[in-house]
Amino acid sequence: MSNHIRTKKLITISMMVLIAATLLVAGTASAQQAAMRDNLPAIDTSLYAAEPIPLRVDQCGQCHTRHFRDLKLSGGKHQFDCRECHEVFHAYNPQRNNYAEIMPLCATCHGQPHGDKHIECINCHENPHAPKRVPMTHRLEGICSDCHGPEATELQKFPSKHTEQACNSCHHSRHGYIPVCAECHEPHFATQAEATCMQCHPVHQPRTIALAADVDLKTCDACHSDVYATWDGTPSKHGEVGCAECHTEHGLIPACSNCHETPASHNKKLMAMFPKCLDCHLDVHDLPVK
Ligand code: HEC
Ligand code: HEC
Ligand code: HEC
Ligand code: HEC
Ligand code: HEC
Ligand code: HEC
Ligand code: HEC
Ligand code: HEC
Ligand code: HEC
Ligand code: HEC
Ligand code: HEC
Ligand code: HEC
Numbered sequence: 271m272s273n274h275i276r277t278k279k280l281i282t283i284s285m286m287v288l289i290a291a292t293l294l295v296a297g298t299a300s301a302q303q304a305a306m307r308d309n310l311p312a313i314d315t316s317l318y319a320a321e322p323i324p325l326r327v328d329q330c331g332q333c334h335t336r337h338f339r340d341l342k343l344s345g346g347k348h349q350f351d352c353r354e355c356h357e358v359f360h361a362y363n364p365q366r367n368n369y370a371e372i373m374p375l376c377a378t379c380h381g382q383p384h385g386d387k388h389i390e391c392i393n394c395h396e397n398p399h400a401p402k403r404v405p406m407t408h409r410l411e412g413i414c415s416d417c418h419g420p421e422a423t424e425l426q427k428f429p430s431k432h433t434e435q436a437c438n439s440c441h442h443s444r445h446g447y448i449p450v451c452a453e454c455h456e457p458h459f460a461t462q463a464e465a466t467c468m469q470c471h472p473v474h475q476p477r478t479i480a481l482a483a484d485v486d487l488k489t490c491d492a493c494h495s496d497v498y499a500t501w502d503g504t505p506s507k508h509g510e511v512g513c514a515e516c517h518t519e520h521g522l523i524p525a526c527s528n529c530h531e532t533p534a535s536h537n538k539k540l541m542a543m544f545p546k547c548l549d550c551h552l553d554v555h556d557l558p559v560k
Contacts, residue, residue, distance in 0.1 A: 403444070405445065427475075428478055451471075480519060501555040501556065
């Protein structure tokens with residue numbers, strides 16, 4: 271590079287620095303001017319006269335709509351002030367990674383209501399703002415009997431096809447769900463009401479069938495149509511006696527003596543020859559009558 275060119279370049283650089291410096295000074299001056307607003311705020315000490323009123327719960331809810339709604343609809347016994355649990359809030363700092371530290375602990379207020387086997391509360395009570403909404407997850411499967419001994423024992427003690435069903439095949443979807451029989455079964459006759467099923471079939475021991483005296487006899491007709499037809503057409507007074515008044519349990523055969531003394535008119539000798547009442551009276555569902 272020649273000397274001449276080098277000198278020329280130096281001059282150019284010096285000039286640029288000078289221009290830049292001038293511009294910088296001018297810029298700072300105009301920034302100072304812009305900071306001077308025309309209308310500066312007026313001082314109002316009354317704004318600071320009162321102490322701040324703590325937020326009401328519904329005000330927390332203005333921002334935390336989901337939490338408020340959960341508590342409102344499903345909060346149950348947790349429907350008290352947020353701050354009873356959240357003694358510290360708006361204090362989460364990702365840099366300090368203090369989330370767990372500021373969140374409320376169940377143990378502040380609760381012991382171990384289900385014993386020392388089930389102490390990870392939040393595993394099951396996933397949402398403390400809707401504490402009773404426990405989802406039916408694999409977590410609950412197979413441990414029902416820890417908390418529901420009586421039902422599990424009942425199913426074992428009275429073996430039936432329901433004993434072979436997993437609890438959550440019926441109690442599916444969510445904890446506490448109660449199924450209707452119609453999810454899996456047809457009624458015995460078309461108009462049979464769902465509400466009647468459990469009068470005859472206690473669901474955890476469905477084969478224990480106690481028959482109330484006033485059961486709808488169309489049920490019996492569904493499986494014993496021959497007997498039903500005989501009984502329905504009989505001119506004898508047994509036609510006024512309901513099936514379940516005699517058959518108080520399913521399959522039970524009553525003794526005549528449950529309801530009848532041997533009539534005085536009945537000759538002892540004849541009775542000795544025909545020890546069974548039905549030897550003469552033939553068909554209990556259709557007694558021969560004059
Ligand atoms: C019975 C105690 C209890 C009450 C009452 C309660 N919370 Fe919570 N809340 C908790 C617990 C425990 C957690 C931590 C949940 C977790 O770790 O998953 C939590 C978490 C939160 C979170 C952060 C986690 C998230 O779900 O976004 C917010 C926000 C929150 N609560 C707001 C509220 C508001 C607002 C109210 C009142 C309207 C309220 N809470 C009432 C116990 C409570
Ligand atoms: C003006 C809106 C607003 C109000 C009112 C408000 N919060 Fe919050 N809150 C937020 C925001 C934004 C966050 C951070 C984002 C998030 O977690 O949803 C937050 C986070 C939280 C958290 C979790 C994180 C933390 O730092 O604690 C809790 C708990 C909480 N709020 C409780 C409350 C309670 C209790 C009230 C009422 C006393 C309340 N908030 C009122 C906006 C609000
Ligand atoms: C600030 C205290 C407090 C905290 C923290 C708290 N609870 Fe509660 N909880 C209560 C009170 C009070 C009740 C009603 C007590 C009673 O009836 O025995 C209750 C009731 C419940 C119920 C029954 C709800 C109902 O409607 O019947 C469940 C479930 C429950 N709590 C679970 C939890 C779990 C899980 C946690 C932690 C995530 C927790 N609680 C944290 C105070 C608290
Ligand atoms: C394995 C799951 C599971 C765990 C873990 C668990 N719970 Fe529960 N808890 C339940 C179920 C299910 C219910 C019944 C909810 C309902 O009424 O539908 C319940 C009910 C409750 C009730 C109401 C009591 C009642 O008799 O109605 C309280 C209070 C409670 N739990 C607190 C806790 C606390 C505190 C912990 C932790 C120490 C905890 N739970 C751990 C499943 C669990
Ligand atoms: C950690 C304890 C716990 C476990 C595990 C548990 N439950 Fe419960 N369950 C409860 C409590 C507490 C209640 C409410 C009080 C009561 O009715 O006994 C309840 C109530 C119920 C109810 C009655 C709801 C109503 O409307 O009466 C059903 C049904 C039920 N549980 C089924 C189950 C089934 C099925 C399982 C297993 C998949 C299960 N539970 C596991 C504690 C538990
Ligand atoms: C074939 C379906 C079915 C099976 C299997 C079943 N349940 Fe039930 N369960 C029901 C029905 C229906 C009810 C409602 C009974 C009522 O209203 O009297 C019920 C009621 C309950 C209740 C509420 C309290 C009560 O007795 O009324 C509990 C708790 C319960 N079941 C637990 C269990 C457990 C635990 C198992 C497994 C060991 C189980 N159930 C198996 C259908 C079933
Ligand atoms: C989730 C399905 C389901 C529900 C809900 C259900 N059951 Fe069943 N039930 C079964 C199955 C499966 C069998 C066995 C059927 C078979 O082997 O043909 C059965 C068998 C029965 C039996 C015969 C029992 C035996 O050992 O012979 C009776 C009675 C019965 N159910 C009544 C009811 C009644 C009443 C209800 C309602 C309270 C009900 N069930 C609800 C699934 C269910
Ligand atoms: C008046 C009593 C009564 C009523 C009400 C009743 N059942 Fe039955 N159910 C019986 C008898 C009795 C049997 C036969 C049991 C046997 O074979 O040992 C039976 C059998 C069953 C069986 C076993 C399968 C079969 O068909 O043999 C199922 C399933 C059943 N009932 C479901 C229901 C349902 C669902 C309802 C309600 C819609 C219902 N029952 C109402 C008395 C009743
Ligand atoms: C779902 C079909 C079904 C229904 C409904 C039904 N039964 Fe039966 N019943 C049977 C079956 C199957 C037997 C034979 C198997 C047995 O002994 O359990 C039987 C047996 C009987 C027996 C005993 C028969 C003997 O030879 O010992 C009597 C009595 C009886 N049922 C009466 C009734 C009455 C009364 C009703 C109405 C409340 C009724 N049944 C409803 C299916 C049914
Ligand atoms: C007055 C009492 C009485 C009434 C009412 C009655 N039964 Fe019977 N039932 C008996 C007696 C007793 C026997 C046994 C008969 C025998 O040993 O031959 C019997 C037998 C049966 C048997 C088994 C033998 C057979 O004939 O198949 C069935 C099924 C039966 N009854 C169903 C019914 C039905 C269904 C009704 C209503 C429509 C009904 N019973 C009404 C007393 C009664
Ligand atoms: C649940 C009770 C009950 C049982 C069990 C019972 N009966 Fe009757 N029986 C009656 C009633 C009620 C009448 C009507 C009585 C009246 O109106 O005076 C009756 C009437 C009769 C009559 C008169 C019939 C008529 O139409 O005048 C004869 C005969 C009779 N029963 C025989 C028997 C025999 C035989 C048995 C056993 C196989 C038997 N009963 C079982 C309740 C029963
Ligand atoms: C040897 C045949 C015979 C035997 C056995 C018999 N009865 Fe009779 N019973 C009759 C005759 C015949 C009548 C009258 C029929 C009529 O008047 O229609 C009668 C009538 C009745 C009457 C209705 C009239 C009255 O007197 O109240 C009853 C009730 C009765 N018997 C019950 C029984 C009982 C219960 C037994 C079993 C302990 C029995 N009978 C055994 C033949 C017999």
